[in-house]
Amino acid sequence: MNSSIITQTGFAHLTDLPCITLQHGNATAVVSLYGGQVLSYRPAPDVDKLWLSPLAQWHNQTPIRGGVPVCWPWFGPADNRVNPKQGKLPNHGVVRTRMWQLVNQHAYSSRASATLEITVENLPHHVGEVTLQLQVILDSSLTINLCCNTTLLQQAALHSYFAITELAQTRVQPLPRQYSDKVTATTVSDTSEQAIFNAEVDRVYPSPAASLQILMPQSAVNLSQRGQDAAVVWNPWLERSQQITDLRDDSYLEFICVETARLQLDNAAPLNLTQQIKAAS
Numbered sequence: 701m702n703s704s705i706i707t708q709t710g711f712a713h714l715t716d717l718p719c720i721t722l723q724h725g726n727a728t729a730v731v732s733l734y735g736g737q738v739l740s741y742r743p744a745p746d747v748d749k750l751w752l753s754p755l756a757q758w759h760n761q762t763p764i765r766g767g768v769p770v771c772w773p774w775f776g777p778a779d780n781r782v783n784p785k786q787g788k789l790p791n792h793g794v795v796r797t798r799m800w801q802l803v804n805q806h807a808y809s810s811r812a813s814a815t816l817e818i819t820v821e822n823l824p825h826h827v828g829e830v831t832l833q834l835q836v837i838l839d840s841s842l843t844i845n846l847c848c849n850t851t852l853l854q855q856a857a858l859h860s861y862f863a864i865t866e867l868a869q870t871r872v873q874p875l876p877r878q879y880s881d882k883v884t885a886t887t888v889s890d891t892s893e894q895a896i897f898n899a900e901v902d903r904v905y906p907s908p909a910a911s912l913q914i915l916m917p918q919s920a921v922n923l924s925q926r927g928q929d930a931a932v933v934w935n936p937w938l939e940r941s942q943q944i945t946d947l948r949d950d951s952y953l954e955f956i957c958v959e960t961a962r963l964q965l966d967n968a969a970p971l972n973l974t975q976q977i978k979a980a981s
Contacts (some may be wrong), residue, residue, distance in 0.1 A: 701724060701725045701809055701810070702723075702724075702725065702809075703722075703723060703724045703725075703807040703808055703809065703810075703811060703812040703838075704722075704723045704807050704812065705720060705721070705722050705723070705805045705806075705807050705812055705814055706720065706721050706723075707719070707720050707802075708720070708721055711730050711732070711739050711740065711752075712739070712740075712752055712754075713754065713756075714732075714756065714757075714758055714764070717732055717734060717758055718732070718733045718734065718799075719731060719732050719733065719739070720733070720802060720805075720814055722812040722813070722814055722836060722838040723812060723838075724811055724812045724838045724839055726743075726744050726745055727741075727742060727743045727744070727838055727840075727842075728740070728741075728742045728745075728838075729741045729742075729836060729838045729842055731814060731816070731836055732758070732764060732767070733799055733800050733801075733802065733816065734758050734764070734797075734798075734799055734800075735758075735763065735764055735769060735770065735795065735796045735797065735798070735800070736770050736795060736800035736816045736818060736832075736834045737764055737767050737768060737769055737770060737796070738750065738767050738768040738836060738842070738844060739752055739764070739766065739767035739768075740752065740767065741838075741842045741977060743841075743842075743978075743979045744979075747979075748863055749842075749862060749863060749921055749977060749979060750766065750767050750768065750860065750861060750862065750863060751766050751767075751861040751862060751863040751864075751954055751955035752764075752765075752766035752767055752861070753765040753766045753946050753947055753948075753951060754948065755945070755946045755947060755948060755951075756946055757946060761797045762797065762946075763792070763796040763797055764796070765861075765944075765946040765947065766861045766955070767860075767861060768844060768858050768859065768860045768861070768975075769792070769796050769859040770793075770795055770796060770832075770834060770846060770856070770857075770858065770859070771792040771793050771796070771855070771856060771857040771858075771859050771959075771961075772793045772794075772795050772832060772846070772848075772854065772855070772856045772857075772971075773793055773794070773823060773830075773848075773852070773853070773854040773855060773856065774789075774792070774793050774854075774855045775792060775793070775855040775856070775857050775932075775961060775963055776791055776792065777789075777791055778793075778824070779855075779965055781825065781853055781965045782823070782824060782825045782853055782854075782855070782965065783824050783825065784824065784825055785824060787824060789824065792857075792859070793855075794820060794823070795818055795820065795832060798818060798820075799818075800816040800817060800818045800834070801816065801817050801818065802814060802815070802816055803815050803816065803817045803833075810839060811837055811838060811839035812837075812838045812839075813835060813836065813837045813838070814835070814836050815833060815834070815835045815836075816833070816834045816835075816836075817831060817832070817833050817834075818831070818832050819831045819832075820832065823852075825852070825853055826850075826852045826853075830848065830850045830852065831848065831849070831850070832846070832847070832848045832971075833846070833847045833848070834846055834847075835847070840978070841976050841977060841978035841979075842976070842977045842978075843974065843975075843976045843977075844858055844974065844975050844976075844977075845972070845973070845974045846858060846971065846972075846973045846974075847970075847971060847972050847973075848970060848971040849970050850970065851968050851969060851970055852968050852969075853965050853967075853968050854968075854969075854971055855961070855962060855963050855964075855965060856961065856962050856971055856973050857932060857959045857960065857961035857962075857963075857973075858959060858960045858961075858973065858975045859932075859957060859959045860957060860958060860959060860960070860975065860977070861955045861956075861957055862914055862921060862955060862956055862957070862958060863954065863955060864914075864916055864954065864955060864956055865916055865917065865918065865919075866916065866917050867897050867935070867952070867953050867954075867956070868897065868898065869916065869917045870896075870897055870914065870915065870916050870956060871894045871895065871896055871913075871914070871915040872894065872895040872912060872913070872914055872915075872933055872956070872958055873893055873894045873895070873912065873913055873915065874893040874894075874909055874912070874913075875893050875894065875895055875905050875908060875909075875912070875931065875933070876893075876905045876906060876907060876908060877889060877890045877891070877892070877893060878890070878906070879903045879904060879905045879906070880903065880904040880906075881902070881903055882902040882903065882904065883899075883900050883901070883902050888903075895933045897935050897937075897956060899937055900935065900936060900937035900939070900940055901933055901934060901935045901937070901956075902932075902933075902934050903932065903933045903934075904930050904931075904932050904961075904963070905930060905931045905932070905933065906929065906930055907929060907930075908925070908928065908930065908931035910924060910925060910926065911923065911924050911925075912925070912931065912958065913980070914956070914958060919979070919980065920979075920980035921977060921978070921979060921980065922977075922978045922979075922980050923958060923960070923975060923976065923977060923978075924974075924975070924976040924978070925960040925973075925974060925975050925976070926972070926973070926974040927960075927962060927971070927972045927973040927974055928960045928961055928962055928973060929961070929962050929963060929964050930961040930962070930963045931958065931959065931960065931961065932957065932958075932959035932961050933956070933957065933958055933959075934956070934957040934959070935952055935955070935956045935957070936951075936952050937952050938950075938952060940952070960973060960974070960975040961973075
């Protein structure tokens, strides 16, 4: 099976964005060098499993809304342990709005792979340089691996936006029956192992399974994950969608986020976080 990797300028309406495209057989994946961010995964032509906001921007230190943003070295607002001086820091870390470097690429008959890298100096809680590496592998699935060999306090998430067709009929399973509900700031015990979407959903599920499914009326996506201690499930619903400038009012009907995350800050440790996306046959 033929594989290739090409560099290109622009994807979708982001016409001046530096990107690379991995191709393996009929499958393609597009990765932005800005943010080290997968923007598209098409296991077959014209069937994109990821969602990119039509209002997404990338200039002026703006994170790209959609695809698979890389959150690192903190998730959401920076915890005191990674922000000891209580400075004003961007949500979800510092690498979503920086340029990464393509450091390795291979096109084999069995797969295409590309490795991106970024070095960050003097984090608020760590002096010196830290290197973060993102490997993207395209074969019969899409595998995204985020790795940092430095031992430090670090959170990370692969913040995947999945394209859906019917939000009311979309399910994520199996999930732990207890979760932290960020909408109500409570811990919830559920009777179901499924997440459904009939209001704003912003949940952190501790100790999720290694395999999850996104079920939709006409299709499904299988997720495999490693190195995680949490899964985050998010949909902004109407009111939040109206408040977010790079979403359309009805964008919430088009995606859900199912994020592979490592959120512990109890111990300094290296990072090795993986999410694999496979269209169910």
